[in-house]
Amino acid sequence: MAASSSKFKEENSSSGNVTRLSYDVVEWSSYSPGYHPKLIKENKPDDLTSRWLSESGRPPQHVTLQLSHPAIVTEAVFGKYCRPHACNVHKLKIMGGMNSEYLVRLAEGELKNDGCSETIALRHTLKNGPFPCLYVKIVLLDTWGQTNFSLWHVDLLGITDPSIVKGAAHRLKEFQQEEAVRLCLKHLRQNDYQEAFASLQKQAHLDLEHPLLTELHHELVQEGDYTKAELIFTRAVSDGLLDSHIKEQPLQAIWEMIEDKSCEVNSWPCARGGHQLCLDVNAQLIYLFGGWDGIQELSDFWVFNINGKQWKCLSRDTTQQGGPSPRSCHKMCLDAENQIIYVIGRYLNQDTRTSLFTITVPGDFYSYSIQTGKWEELSSDTHADGGPKLIYDHQISFNPVNKTVYLFGGRVITSYLQEGVGDDHIFSGLYAYQCLERKWVCLRPDYTKKDLLTYPDQMKPRMAHTMVLCREKQMLYIIGGQREKESLCDMWQYNISSDTTLLLTDGSNQHQPAAGYTVRATFEPSNSELYLHMGISRRETASSSEDSNSNSIWVYTTETKKWSKVTSISPSPCPRYAYQLVYDPTNNTHYLFGGNPGTPSASSLRLNDMWTMKIKRQTRENLLQKCVYTIRKQKYNELTRVDPSDALRYLQTTLAECVNHNNPAHSQEFRSLTSQLFSEVDSLPSVREIRSQLFDKISSLFPPTLSQPRADLINFIDY
Incomplete structure (x- = not known):
């Protein structure tokens, strides 16, 4: 199992007492004169002027709150005017984090157009551990009427126990450091920097993924041994490593x-x-x-x-x-x-x-x-x-x-x-x-x-x-x-x-x-x-x-x-x-x-x-059949580059064995593969690039805690 998942789940946020959190309004998108965003700290449901009113009705509008101290924010309570109002927020999302420039989504939902306060539960755990916030950003997406946006009152609830918050912040920092290293490891391996990859992994003492995935990468991407790759994936399915993916698949x-x-x-x-x-x-x-x-x-x-x-x-x-x-x-x-x-x-x-x-x-x-x-x-x-x-x-x-x-x-x-x-x-x-x-x-x-x-x-x-x-x-x-x-x-x-x-x-x-x-x-x-x-x-x-x-x-x-x-x-x-x-x-x-x-x-x-x-429901057998077909299709793709006659024999025998010929869509796709026998090799991506893409596709079927990071390092570069 990836080491990053084992450290960040020692403490559950429910062990602390939930209290009202003190905050300041530090940033906003706009406001109308007399309706400053800081008015949301007051709870006056009978007062039409006690609210933040945006200057524009064009979404999104937002307001950023800074807590007095970092806390585990569990709920946001939205007070309203005592009666329905056209400016009331209909749809919104809530972001949070320790850095105001890098926030994660805590919740997304809707509010009713009535005079009753509403409480929205916020995501406050990460990898089964508490997630500390210093900033909370409320993004308004839609109103009940074609008007400007109004927020009347906001309360934040959460855990302020220093021992819990400090421990959560420490583990979050550790988690971020580990994820940064794992992103680097993924990038180095994808680009075949084998010495740099081995050196960084040895120094960081981190596992990039489950051992079976590491073995699969070696046989599939490095060696091109598709028979062994099939056996490794079959073992992963039999061990239940992909059961969570199977459960998430759409039902029919x-x-x-x-x-x-x-x-x-x-x-x-x-x-x-x-x-x-x-x-x-x-x-x-x-x-x-x-x-x-x-x-x-x-x-x-x-x-x-x-x-x-x-x-x-x-x-x-x-x-x-x-x-x-x-x-x-x-x-x-x-x-x-x-x-x-x-x-x-x-x-x-x-x-x-x-x-x-x-x-x-x-x-x-x-x-x-x-x-x-x-x-x-x-x-x-x-x-x-x-x-x-x-x-x-x-x-x-x-x-x-x-x-x-x-x-x-x-x-x-x-x-x-x-x-x-x-x-x-x-x-x-x-x-x-x-x-x-x-x-x-x-x-x-x-x-x-x-x-x-x-x-x-x-x-x-x-x-x-x-x-x-x-x-x-x-x-x-x-x-x-x-x-x-x-x-x-x-x-x-x-x-x-x-x-x-x-x-x-x-x-x-x-x-x-x-x-x-x-x-x-x-x-x-x-x-x-x-x-x-x-x-x-x-x-x-x-x-x-x-x-x-x-x-x-x-x-x-x-x-x-x-x-x-x-x-x-x-x-x-x-x-x-x-x-x-x-x-x-x-x-x-x-x-x-x-x-x-x-x-x-x-x-x-x-x-x-x-x-x-x-x-x-999708079963282990269904998933195994699909992935074996994908693996064999990649081997066929490589054979078409070096020996078209050998590729044709492989298509008609080994690849045909794992095709559901009773399914018209599957059968049609299988027949279309013959066109690859006549493709120009020079116009095709490199073999390693295609193998690496196939591995990434298979890896994404595993739970995030068992696989390489979903993100790519190059996507964090600013241009």
Whole structure:
């Protein structure tokens, strides 16, 4: 391992106390008279004049702060005017370092246009050690209005403990010295100054890279032994040295439509939206209940055999077996161990509500025993039993650890007697149904708009969101949704064990799913990943949805707390809403059924297509095949310079062996290599130069701590 990575990770910045940091404003891009940048040190949210106002509205604008003493800066707090303002900053980035001329990026993000202060977490570690700053530069990139930029107040928080800061500064200096030497070593080796390289490395006592990379450079660049180079790279892959690179590679989604191959009549569920699916992983069965076919609500009950790829109707009308009435926008979950399905909620149209002459509309709750094939009404009025009111577009999850059904959100159905009463709709809170005790518990109430003003940090009740359970960590993840006219793209975590909520993201990060779309989520336990599929919103149609968010797939890694977008590489289902998606972790397969495509010319049109979707990841084998092909291609390139006939034989045999001929793009590239047999040798780069470029390309696949510096020394020369 490179020596530079081992010294700079002895101390974690969390060992010190975070305090407010004193600073002076020492440099700025511009300011308007009466609005000096130094006013950001004052926190007067009711004073329109207490702010820095740039002289120009042309980005970027910046202000540089100098701390009284070096510190580990962990957070920046931005105070604002008490109300939204056109001059408020929308997008910004924050830089920091010990030298005002050489700063590194600490954060980049967005601020809301409201009267609430916001805190941005700053990068404050380097190579797993604390990173000291003396200067912090705030760069303003965009405002909420077409106006000049305003910063109202800035607080910096961090660690000032002299022992921590002094130690961090010392290690930073050591790190900088080591990186400078490693840059020199890289430059000397690239240009074949072997004696100077060996002398500097011996005197500095530094490793440029992992020993396998040093060995690879010798065989590939110095000796041109491509067979040994392949073996060395194969060993590096087998040892897991490139696993971090593999994990960072984009994921791909492969969709495939399941066709109805049965010759029997009514052997496939009719088209619908607002239905529900649940999957029994052990039995490899998917259950479907209810929905809206565009004309009427349904109460049919089906099961899909995954292995046989066939549907079977269990009931044309569950009401006849004592089950739930026809409905849509309900929710369903499965207790796989006890083989029980739970069904709760429904949508009532305006005509039905008008016919009700009661203030409250009771909500029923059903269970279905797969073993006996019988329905049971657990409650005819869940609210009277301590549970939620009648709701629709909510979410439920079954927790097998404590045998509990968790329910969150959904819009409360009201009778016509309540229509127009109050200023907003009612949205359900968080409830738990303890299955063994048959008891409801309210964990979070149905917070109203007024309640949320009193408790602004609470998770907003909502509808049309998504929720998944992580069984291993006993966490619920809630994402997105709708509340009144507000489209939400926040993400919350509910800790079942501690009964606490945590806001993971408020939606201001641009590298995450957008708001306003139909969302469906599943959870992959082996990787602790959350998969999110985005349909379309009810306000758009499949034909009008042309942006990259509609019908997109995202993956959220709970360990890194980062989103990544998945690329679909095959024909996929058309964008839709009111569809359902379930996931089988044993086969890494999602199943999608039905929905509403939102076709303006056919408002009653619904779908009954069924699709599978697999997430494809790059593997060690994939990476090895690609790099072996690249290495052999370089050997072929050299052979074309000295013996074209030998090169042709090598192309047709050894190089052809590592080509995926079933891939049209790979096959086309392979065939195009024959043109090199006729290239003018004098016009080609030197062999060593090409070998060195190939080594740099392979080296970049390794983690930075194991490889030569990414930068080049010549790029630091001023002209």
